[in-house]
Amino acid sequence: MSSTDDAVAFWDGVYAARPAATDPRPNVRLTETATDLPPGRALDLGCGAGGDALWLARRGWRVTAVDISAVAVDRLTDLARAHGLGDRVAAERHDLGAFAPQGPFDLVSAHYLHTPLDLDRAGVLRAAAHALAPGGLLLVVDHGSIAPWSWNQDPEARHPTPHEVAAGIALDPAGWTVERADAPRRIATGPDGSTAEVTDHVLLVRRTA
């Protein structure tokens, strides 16, 4: 099996084990970043259940939502149609490790793009940053702590800081500028309805040229 096959099997298994959401919630770091942005073209990397893509589409954005899981992509396609957003959400199945984003995008969002399988995440984010229009934003939100319901309960897990993530992407400061790099906390709700305080690692980069 190739590494793509392994990743497909893993993530299809994750989504197939969950009931399909009827109206998945958007991530709070997306809503706080994009609420005041004028709608344009957005790319959601590792879209999962699609709460972010649907939220953006409702606000007038045209969204390309990419995930390796056919289960997630098919569910999002059906949901977008059911919510009358089928013309604004293009849900596509790709392995991001072999994906060339066709910009220009005004916003690229990568929320919790974590996987136990091989993925050159820095390379994916670098390619996405190059697909931004001038003035466009790359929002990378990572886990900075482990929620009790996470699939990853490895106590040795390291959570790179936003500055470390930015250093890994290695964008030329002449063309991209870091606008936000911090570690806010929030109360999160798990799939079973329980709550816990979690930390996000937030990196926001703007393409300036």
Ligand SMILES: C[S@@+](CC[C@H](N)C(=O)[O-])C[C@H]1O[C@@H](n2cnc3c(N)ncnc32)[C@H](O)[C@@H]1O
């Ligand atoms: C932790 S989930 C986050 C999902 C969603 N962004 C969210 O905020 O809920 C990571 C997502 O990345 C996707 N993913 C993992 N590896 C991938 C790859 N190589 N190519 C594309 N998507 C991938 C998974 O299928 C999964 O939906």
